[in-house]
Amino acid sequence: MAAAESTPPATTEAPKPAEPTEPTESTQAPAADQPAADQPADEKPADEKPAADQVDGAGSPANGNPLADTEAKVEVKLADLQADPDNPLYSAKTFEELQLSDELLKGIHQMNFRKPSKIQEKALPLLLINPPQNMIAQSQSGTGKTAAFSLNILSRIDINNVAPQALVLAPSRELARQILGVITHMGQFIEGLKTMAAVPDPTRRGMKYEAHVLVGTPGTAMDMIRRRLLDPRSIKILVLDEADNMLDQGGLGEQCTRVKALIPGSFQTVLFSATFPDHVINFAQRFAPNANVITLAHEELTIEGIKQLCIDCPSEPGKYDVLLKFYGLMSQASSIIFVRKKQTAEELEVRMSADGHKVAQLSGNLEGDARDRVIDAFRSGEAKVLITTNVLARGIDVQSVTMVINFDVPTMANGRDPDPETYLHRIGRTGRFGRVGVALTLIHDRPSWDQLHAIADYYKTEVQPLPLDDWDAVEETITKVIKNSRAGKSTVEMSN
Numbered sequence: 001m002a003a004a005e006s007t008p009p010a011t012t013e014a015p016k017p018a019e020p021t022e023p024t025e026s027t028q029a030p031a032a033d034q035p036a037a038d039q040p041a042d043e044k045p046a047d048e049k050p051a052a053d054q055v056d057g058a059g060s061p062a063n064g065n066p067l068a069d070t071e072a073k074v075e076v077k078l079a080d081l082q083a084d085p086d087n088p089l090y091s092a093k094t095f096e097e098l099q100l101s102d103e104l105l106k107g108i109h110q111m112n113f114r115k116p117s118k119i120q121e122k123a124l125p126l127l128l129i130n131p132p133q134n135m136i137a138q139s140q141s142g143t144g145k146t147a148a149f150s151l152n153i154l155s156r157i158d159i160n161n162v163a164p165q166a167l168v169l170a171p172s173r174e175l176a177r178q179i180l181g182v183i184t185h186m187g188q189f190i191e192g193l194k195t196m197a198a199v200p201d202p203t204r205r206g207m208k209y210e211a212h213v214l215v216g217t218p219g220t221a222m223d224m225i226r227r228r229l230l231d232p233r234s235i236k237i238l239v240l241d242e243a244d245n246m247l248d249q250g251g252l253g254e255q256c257t258r259v260k261a262l263i264p265g266s267f268q269t270v271l272f273s274a275t276f277p278d279h280v281i282n283f284a285q286r287f288a289p290n291a292n293v294i295t296l297a298h299e300e301l302t303i304e305g306i307k308q309l310c311i312d313c314p315s316e317p318g319k320y321d322v323l324l325k326f327y328g329l330m331s332q333a334s335s336i337i338f339v340r341k342k343q344t345a346e347e348l349e350v351r352m353s354a355d356g357h358k359v360a361q362l363s364g365n366l367e368g369d370a371r372d373r374v375i376d377a378f379r380s381g382e383a384k385v386l387i388t389t390n391v392l393a394r395g396i397d398v399q400s401v402t403m404v405i406n407f408d409v410p411t412m413a414n415g416r417d418p419d420p421e422t423y424l425h426r427i428g429r430t431g432r433f434g435r436v437g438v439a440l441t442l443i444h445d446r447p448s449w450d451q452l453h454a455i456a457d458y459y460k461t462e463v464q465p466l467p468l469d470d471w472d473a474v475e476e477t478i479t480k481v482i483k484n485s486r487a488g489k490s491t492v493e494m495s496n
């Protein structure tokens with residue numbers, strides 16, 4: 001996969017059809033202690049472009065884990081997973097049977113998608129019905145929700161009308177850029193297609209948003225419509241990705257509701273997420289009235305390929321030594337460390353760098369273009385360890401991530417109650433589309449132990465404790481998972 005070498009233009013026109021390449025990965029939510037990534041246009045600088053490398057499913061993972069190439073014994077590959085009716089990647093149909101245009105089929109094949117996943121197979125026919133119907137859809141992390149709503153959008157665009165016809169909203173600029181990359185990539189054979197990001201960008205001040213598909217953050221979209229830079233009159237599809245997060249968070253929820261109110265006439269409202277907690281689903285149903293609904297039970301949400309582990313650290317300050325020890329063992333892996341506070345992210349960056357680790361850090365304290373550089377460096381493999389807050393807990397798709405570390409157990413804003421949704425999204429940054437990965441949570445006292453176990457109970461899942469006094473056993477457990485032949489592979493490698 002090419003690193004962040006070429007920067008797509010601000011307005012992304014469908015590129016010339018390319019020879020099929022190896023699949024690349026693509027890429028993402030604000031923390032309780034973070035501001036929403038989106039701010040009114042004049043607050044945070046940004047970028048219009050999709051992330052340099054985030055065409056999900058379209059290339060080999062640049063920061064692939066060399067461990068995965070050795071001693072691979074387990075031969076369960078994507079085709080096998082997709083043939084298992086109990087697997088979320090299973091489908092009884094082919095993309096051809098889903099009545100997609102030839103241009104879209106070419107786009108899908110170029111991304112090396114061989115067969116739809118369960119959510120793609122179930123959601124697409126319902127999304128494509130005419131007259132269009134609203135949809136609320138849930139499926140496990142990394143199972144291809146982006147492609148499901150993107151294929152609906154690209155199937156419904158009138159290419160002769162270069163005006164915003166579809167508006168996709170996401171909770172962070174990183175996720176918005178990633179989704180933009182996927183739509184642009186998937187629609188590359190649709191001649192004349194224009195896609196654009198609507199995230200804070202000081203260089204665009206006063207410029208109009210003239211593209212068929214816009215992907216942005218709610219505050220910017222609202223601001224641009226109000227300033228008459230984004231004409232909402234042709235919008236026929238409104239998608240909220242990570243919809244539970246968008247509707248549940250005070251500021252974001254209000255902005256989404258306002259954007260919706262600013263779109264005239266009738267349009268299709270589509271809400272996707274891996275989680276729809278009970279207290280959000282009623283609001284979601286008011287936001288998308290009479291929607292077709294695809295939901296899952298809590299216990300169906302964890303991904304089999306993600307091995308969940310925990311270590312009981314001697315004290316809160318002692319967590320750092322455990323982390324270092326851990327990285328001493330696992331230096332090759334591409335990984336994300338999640339912390340609760342921006343300050344912890346910054347401190348960890350300084351300490352780990354001083355201890356000789358090459359790490360990158362991304363939190364709400366960084367300006368937009370600096371954030372873009374960090375995430376692009378992580379996607380390209382230039383940075384293998386990413387320290388971040390919940391700002392990137394959701395949606396970010398980097399296929400080569402084989403390890404997620406919860407340096408802090410995810411909790412609600414009060415810091416006491418466990419946050420099962422954030423836990424699920426965080427660990428879901430690994431184990432994408434049939435790959436395997438490790439999710440390690442550090443606990444250090446009774447409250448953190450209780451929080452983690454409440455989360456495990458909620459999902460009826462097992463979190464295996466690792467012994468602090470036997471690092472050989474720890475190493476053995478971890479390497480067993482990440483040496484699996486499915487660890488950090490590209491879609492092509494998985495399919496062969």
Ligand SMILES: Nc1ncnc2c1ncn2[C@@H]1O[C@H](COP(=O)(O)OP(=O)(O)OP(=O)(O)O)[C@@H](O)[C@H]1O
Pocket residue numbers: 024025026027055056057058112113114115116117120139140141142143144145146147273274394395396397399428429432433491
């Ligand atoms: N049919 C398919 N065949 C092969 N790979 C696919 C297919 N559909 C999607 N993918 C790949 O699976 C990965 C995960 O997809 P995506 O990011 O859309 O997941 P998601 O369900 O939105 O996850 P999350 O809940 O974390 O946001 C991407 O790398 C994408 O390219």
